Amino acid sequence: NAGVTQTPKFQVLKTGQSMTLQCAQDMNHNSMYWYRQDPGMGLRLIYYSASEGTTDKGEVPNGYNVSRLNKREFSLRLESAAPSQTSVYFCASSEGRRINQPQHFGDGTRLSIL
Amino acid sequence: GQSLEQPSEVTAVEGAIVQINCTYQTSGFYGLSWYQQHDGGAPTFLSYNALDGLEETGRFSSFLSRSDSYGYLLLQELQMKDSASYFCAVNSGGYQKVTFGTGTKLQVIP
Numbered sequence: 028n029a030g031v032t033q034t035p036k037f038q039v040l041k042t043g044q045s046m047t048l049q050c051a052q053d054m055n056h057n058s059m060y061w062y063r064q065d066p067g068m069g070l071r072l073i074y075y076s077a078s079e080g081t082t083d084k085g086e087v088p089n090g091y092n093v094s095r096l097n098k099r100e101f102s103l104r105l106e107s108a109a110p111s112q113t114s115v116y117f118c119a120s121s122e123g124r125r126i127n128q129p130q131h132f133g134d135g136t137r138l139s140i141l
Numbered sequence: 142g143q144s145l146e147q148p149s150e151v152t153a154v155e156g157a158i159v160q161i162n163c164t165y166q167t168s169g170f171y172g173l174s175w176y177q178q179h180d181g182g183a184p185t186f187l188s189y190n191a192l193d194g195l196e197e198t199g200r201f202s203s204f205l206s207r208s209d210s211y212g213y214l215l216l217q218e219l220q221m222k223d224s225a226s227y228f229c230a231v232n233s234g235g236y237q238k239v240t241f242g243t244g245t246k247l248q249v250i251p
Contacts, residue, residue, distance in 0.1 A: 058237045067149075069228060069243035070184065077237040086240070117183060123237050129174070129186030130239060 029053050033118050033133035040108045040140045048103040048136050050118030058123030059101035060130065061085075061093060063114040070117065076101055077123060108140045143167040143233050145242035152248045153219055161214045161245045163229035171232035173205050173212045174239070179225045187214070187227075216247075224249045 034049045052059065057078045062070040062085075072085030074093040082093050090112060092104045101120075105112060116136045122128040145165045153159040163173065172191040176184040188196055190205035190212060202215040216223055226244040233240060 060239070062241075067243065070230075070241040072238070072240065075238060083238070085238070119184075121237070129189065130176075130184075132183040132185070134183050 031118055031120055031131050031133035033116075033136050035136060036134065037137045038139070040105075040138065042109060042140060044108050044140075045104065045106050046108065047105075048116055048118075048138075049100070050102065050133060051100045052118075052120040052131070053099065054120060054122075054131065055098070056120035056122055056131070057098070058121045059095065060119040060121075061091075061101070061103045062117045062119065063087065063112075064117060064135075065114050073103065073116075110140050112138065113140045114138060143231060143240040145229055145231060145240065147227075147229055147242045147245045149243070150246045150248070152250060153216075155219055155221060155249055155251050157219050158215065158217050159219060159247065161216075161227050161229075161247070163212045163214075163242055165210050165212075165229070165231050165242075167210075167231050167233040167240070169233045170207065170210075173203070174230045174232070175201075175203050175214045176228045176230060176241075177225050178228065178244070184228060219249050221249050221251070223247060 031052045060075040061073040076095040079098045118133045119130040121130045147163045175187040178184040188203040205212040228244045230241045
């Protein structure tokens with residue numbers, strides 16, 4: 028069982044470059060999420076998609092865009108990367124139709140911006 | 142907005158019991174969750190409380206008091222492998238939206 032798969036696992040970018048982080052889940056979940064995790068800051072929600080066809084901003088959406096491509100896939104795009112976006116990015120999914128459903132996380136993408 | 146407070150670090154002895162507290166301020170509260178994250182790993186779900194009271198899952202228990210906007214995670218019979226960071230999280234502002242605390246780093250010592 029793959030669960031939530033994120034690609035790439037590691038990436039180094041130069042300031043101003045763009046890239047897309049990919050996320051796919053095989054659990055037929057309705058809701059998907061993108062978080063960033065910085066030392067001592069916990070997990071901060073960037074964007075989420077409550078169901079296919081919808082996306083909403085989280086706490087820290089500036090500098091990011093998302094696409095819910097289909098039920099399985101939810102991508103995160105950095106249009107013009109900045110050093111402040113150096114972080115570990117986690118994608119997660121949950122069943123989403125009931126309240127007490129856990130989030131399942133991918134292994135993360137470690138992104139460094141020089 | 143939402144905010145959660147939990148201690149940044151806790152140290153406990155192997156075999157002992159430890160409690161990690163979480164207080165929150167939020168609107169539209171739906172429930173409090175707990176996640177475990179080992180260094181370099183992904184967060185994994187531990188428990189969820191929607192109603193007041195204690196939920197028990199093996200060595201782990203979680204408690205919620207909605208009137209006090211407070212919850213805790215109780216870990217019993219601590220093992221070295223329990224050394225990890227523990228995050229509380231609230232479902233609010235639409236139950237699919239989850240806000241995490243900054244985490245408590247638990248160190249279990251022999």
